[in-house]
Every structure is written in structure tokens, then in C-alpha cells.
Amino acid sequence: MNIHVAPKAQADAYAAFLARKAILDPPTGLTDVPDLPAVLFPFQRDIVTWALKRGRAALFAGTGLGKSFMELAWGQAVNKSTQGDVLHFAPLAVAAQMVREAEKFGIPARHVRTQDECGVGHNFYSPEVNVTNYQKIDAFDLTQFSGVILDESSILKSETGHYRNELVDACHGIPFRLAATATPAPNDFMELGNHAEFLGIMSYSDMLATFFTHDGGETQKWRLKGHAENDFWRWMASWAVMLRKPSDLGYDDGAYELPALHQIHHTVTAPVAVGDLVGGRASTLQERIKARRESVDDRVAFAAAMTPIDRPFVWWCNLNAESEALTKAIPDAVEVRGSDKEDVKERKLIDFSEGRIRVLVTKPSIAGFGMNWQHCADTGFVGLNDSFEQIYQAVRRFYRFGQQNEVTAHFIAAETEGAVVANLKRKEADADRMAAAMVLHTANITKQAINAQARENASYDPKIPMQIPTWLGGAA
Structure with a gap:
């Protein structure tokens, strides 16, 4: 029996088919990738090659997998x-560290602070990657x-953040864009939308409309649509690489095995007025802030008493009162404060990196991103807030590939701060589940996609001389 399909239905079905196909962002990058640094590991080389061919890509790789090296190799190839x-944008003090990394790998790079220090400031080509920090963004015409x-x-991360909006607006016409982080969305899918928008792949709002739905009646909570889940992961994998270790993509982990991480929680007894807290524990935001402020002296005394005297240590604080008291x-x-001038902050962070400072006291918001501190294996939080990402990143300054010792992270909280x-423990569990799901899917x-680069890049290197049959040899 023949079934007649109306022309409009056929057209609608075909339009839907095209829409589904269009979800995958097409590559817009290099068709001929130049030689990359020979010291790249195979997984790094293949990822950089893939990202160059993509043109606009995200690299979500675990701490210590060589993101800096891959970023620099990508930048050199584009150059x-x-x-x-x-x-090349980096957090404060990380820019100088990035230039040192580039020198180690033989990649030309320079630390710049204004447009005039770049080749484009003088209308000539410069065979170097220009590295600066985010705070200098207004000094450049991107x-x-x-x-x-x-x-x-x-x-x-923030949909309405200053740097986020300025970078999205200023970079929309730049053909080559690379975003790299270890924590694209530690417990929130929405941050992926900000990356997609920066890369020009899909707007944040379009991502929500395409793949997500409101969770119940709360407009701020979104979850993946059941029927769109596979399409979402296929879409994300078309422009982003997610890995926690090389074996996630089928490569040998080799040296990328980490020693143990010990997270030790200490509870400090702090006096609290009877009746101030229900059940003696803070639950609301206002109560948690009150509990933190009232327990500063007790937590600081506990932290100071347990600080080792024979090895490097970093204390992370949440309140100025904590960092001031602990430094004394x-x-x-040595304390690094938010009110320090940028060059002072940078100098102190570099001094700790190079061993001239033994004990550093600061906040995750100041120094918790980008620094490589594998020379230190002991850290602690004398003050906590509700940001899991800040804590995750702060611990990963030490607990990263290349660390030779077991890492110990201490968490000090008053008994009133139980909530x-x-x-934080709930957010850590959520983050672990989400990272596992991202890698799995x-x-x-x-x-x-990545392994295809290895096949395309395989060079022909014959070792055995070819023997020509006598019947092809002709007359001698």
C-alpha cells in the first residue's frame, strides 16, 4: 500500500533534519597544520592538531596535563x-609563569602589557605569542x-560577568579562539554555554533552548531534556575535548599518575550565644557569615599551631580578618591581599613559586587559578565559603601532574559551620559525577576525532630497502 506524504510534511521533516545536522559546529581552522614542537606527548600533539583544524575550540583537561604547553603550541602554529x-590571556602572575614555560619548550613568547608592545601595535608581524593578564584587557584592541x-x-563562568561579556563581544570576529580550563563546569552545565558563546558556536540562550528545560518551576535551574541528551554530548564533543587523564582518550597514562591526596577536616569549638543558631549550627547565609566572623580567632590559632616549620605551606582564607591575623x-x-598593587601581587606569587617565600597566606580568588606549585605539598583552608570551584582550583595548584609527593589539604571550620x-561535600560529589558523565559521553x-589526527599525521619512514622484481628490472 502506498502512503502519501503531504509536501508540507516532507518539507518540515527535511527542515528538521537539516536543523539537527546544523547543531554540530563545522571546523573553520587550518587545513595544513605546521610542524609542532617535537616534545609534545602524543595525546597533546593530536589534541593541538585537532584544535588547530577546528579553529575555535575548548580544551577541558585535568590539572597538570600540559594545558599551558598545548596553548602555547597552538598559538605558535596560528602565528x-x-x-x-x-x-594569550592568563590570570595575574600566571602570565610571567607562562612566558617561562614557553622558554622551557623553545616557543617564542613575551610578556606584554599594552597593544604597543605587540607586533600589531607597530603594524608588523612578530613571530612570538603575546602573553598578558586579564586585568590588562582594556589596553588591547582584540x-x-x-x-x-x-x-x-x-x-x-558568570553569564553577566565583566570579563565574560567583554571577551565575547571583542572576540566575535577573531578566526582562531582557544579556551582552556580544568573546570569548565564543576557542578553546573550552564558554564559550557558561556564557552560556546565565546567560541562563536552557539549563544548561551540558544544552548538552553535547544538542549535544556526548566527544572520544575524554578527558572534558574535547568536540566538536560531527556530526548536531547545524546545530541547535547555530540554537539559538545564537536568543539570541546574533555579529559582527566590521557587514557580517557585511549592514550597511555605513562607519567600521568598522581600520588595520594589527603583531605583532612578539623572542627574547632567556638563559643556562640545561646539561641543565636537553631541547633547550634548555621544554616542560612547570614548565619554562616556570622559563624565565620565569630570564630576567626579560634580558627586562626588552630591553623598557626599546626603550620609546619620545615617546608612550604599555603593558607587559603576567606575573610581579610583571617589573613591578617594568620600572617601575624x-x-x-607573607600575605597577598586583594588591595595589593598588581605588580606587588605578582612579585609575591613568583617569590613563593621560586622558593623565596616559605609560607604564603592569601585567598583562592587571588591566587587559586593557574599557578604551578608542585614544589609544595601542604596547604590548608582557615576559612571556607560555598564555592566548590575555588577550593577545587586552589588544591590543584599542588595536586597536579608533576607532583612527586602526597598532598595534604587541611580544612578548618567551626562546629557552627556544619552546613x-x-x-561543599555535596558539591564535590556532584562535580565528580558530572566530570565522569562528561568523559563517559x-x-x-x-x-x-582526536585519533584521526594521529592517522593523518603519520609520517612515512621506510627502514627496509625495496627489492624490485627481476621481471620489472628490464635489461641491465
Whole structure:
């Protein structure tokens, strides 16, 4: 029996088919990738090659997997291929660290603070990657660059954040864009939308409308549509690589095995007025803030007493009162404050990196992103807030590939702050589940794309002389 399908239904079905196909963002990058640094590991080389061919890509790789090296190699290749300048953004003090990393790997790079220090400031091509920090963004005309790299791109986290909006607006016409972070969305899918919008793949609002639905009646809570889940992961894998270790993409982990991480929670007894807290524990935000402020002296005394005297240590604080008191209580401690001038902050962070400061006291919001501190294996939080991402990133300054010792992270909280600790543990569990889901759903798709680069890049290197049959040899 023949079934007649109305022309309109056919057209609608075909339009829907095209719409589904269009969800995957097409590559717009290099067709001929230049030689990459020989010291890249195979998984790094294949990821960089894939990202260069993509043109606009995100690299969500675990701490210590060589994101800085991959970013620099990507920037050098864009620089070579386009004869245009590349601007590499990094957090404060990380810019100087990035230039040192580049020198170690033989990649030309320079620390710049204004447009005039770049080649484009003088209308000539410069064979170097220009590295600066996010705080200097207003000193550059981003439309003059061929490529832009965002190191620690979780700076795009807030939909209404200053840097997020300025970067999205200023970079929309730049053909080569790379965003790299270890925590694209530690417990929130929405941050992926900010990355997609920065890369020009899909707007934040379009991502929500396409793949998500409101969770119940709360407009701020979104969840993946059941029927759109596979399409969402396929879409994400078309422009982002997610891995926690090389074996996630089928490579040998080799040296990428970490020693143990010990997270030790300490509870400090702090006096609280009877009746101030229900059940003696803070639950609301106002109560948690009150509990933190009233327990500063007790927590600081506990932290100072347990600080080792024979090895590097970093104390992370939440309140100025905590960092001021702790710096006074530890004889050789140096504090990095938000009110310090940028060059002072940078100098102190570099001094700790290079061993001239033994005990550093600061906040995760100041130094919790980007620094490589594998020389230190002990850290602690004398003050906590509800940001899991800040704590995750702060611990990963030490607990990262390349760390040779077991890492110990201490968490000090007053007994009245029980809700804060419980909330952080819940967020950590949520983040672990989400990271596992992201790898699980994208690994096979990404393997096909990344491993294809290895097949395309395989060089012909014959070792055995070819023997020509006598019947093809002709007359001698």
C-alpha cells in the first residue's frame, strides 16, 4: 500500500533534519597544520592538531596535563600560519609563569602589557605569542589579533560577568579562539554555554533552548531534556575535548599518575550565644557569615599551631580578618591581599613559586587559578565559603601532574559551620559525577576525532630497502 506524504510534511521533516545536522559546529581552522614542537606527548600533539583544524575550540583537561604547553603550541602554529599576532590571556602572575614555560619548550613568547608592545601595535608581524593578564584587557584592541587564547577560561563562568561579556563581544570576529580550563563546569552545565558563546558556536540562550528545560518551576535551574541528551554530548564533543587523564582518550597514562591526596577536616569549638543558631549550627547565609566572623580567632590559632616549620605551606582564607591575623601569627608568613598593587601581587606569587617565600597566606580568588606549585605539598583552608570551584582550583595548584609527593589539604571550620562543610561535600560529589558523565559521553566521539589526527599525521619512514622484481628490472 502506498502512503502519501503531504509536501508540507516532507518539507518540515527535511527542515528538521537539516536543523539537527546544523547543531554540530563545522571546523573553520587550518587545513595544513605546521610542524609542532617535537616534545609534545602524543595525546597533546593530536589534541593541538585537532584544535588547530577546528579553529575555535575548548580544551577541558585535568590539572597538570600540559594545558599551558598545548596553548602555547597552538598559538605558535596560528602565528606561523596566519602571519598574524596571537594574544594569550592568563590570570595575574600566571602570565610571567607562562612566558617561562614557553622558554622551557623553545616557543617564542613575551610578556606584554599594552597593544604597543605587540607586533600589531607597530603594524608588523612578530613571530612570538603575546602573553598578558586579564586585568590588562582594556589596553588591547582584540580585533587586531588573528588568535586569542584564554588560559583558565573558567573566567567565563558568570553569564553577566565583566570579563565574560567583554571577551565575547571583542572576540566575535577573531578566526582562531582557544579556551582552556580544568573546570569548565564543576557542578553546573550552564558554564559550557558561556564557552560556546565565546567560541562563536552557539549563544548561551540558544544552548538552553535547544538542549535544556526548566527544572520544575524554578527558572534558574535547568536540566538536560531527556530526548536531547545524546545530541547535547555530540554537539559538545564537536568543539570541546574533555579529559582527566590521557587514557580517557585511549592514550597511555605513562607519567600521568598522581600520588595520594589527603583531605583532612578539623572542627574547632567556638563559643556562640545561646539561641543565636537553631541547633547550634548555621544554616542560612547570614548565619554562616556570622559563624565565620565569630570564630576567626579560634580558627586562626588552630591553623598557626599546626603550620609546619620545615617546608612550604599555603593558607587559603576567606575573610581579610583571617589573613591578617594568620600572617601575624606565623613568623615568616607573607600575605597577598586583594588591595595589593598588581605588580606587588605578582612579585609575591613568583617569590613563593621560586622558593623565596616559605609560607604564603592569601585567598583562592587571588591566587587559586593557574599557578604551578608542585614544589609544595601542604596547604590548608582557615576559612571556607560555598564555592566548590575555588577550593577545587586552589588544591590543584599542588595536586597536579608533576607532583612527586602526597598532598595534604587541611580544612578548618567551626562546629557552627556544619552546613558549609556539608554543602561543599555535596558539591564535590556532584562535580565528580558530572566530570565522569562528561568523559563517559564524549570520550568515544572525541577519540574518533582526536585519533584521526594521529592517522593523518603519520609520517612515512621506510627502514627496509625495496627489492624490485627481476621481471620489472628490464635489461641491465
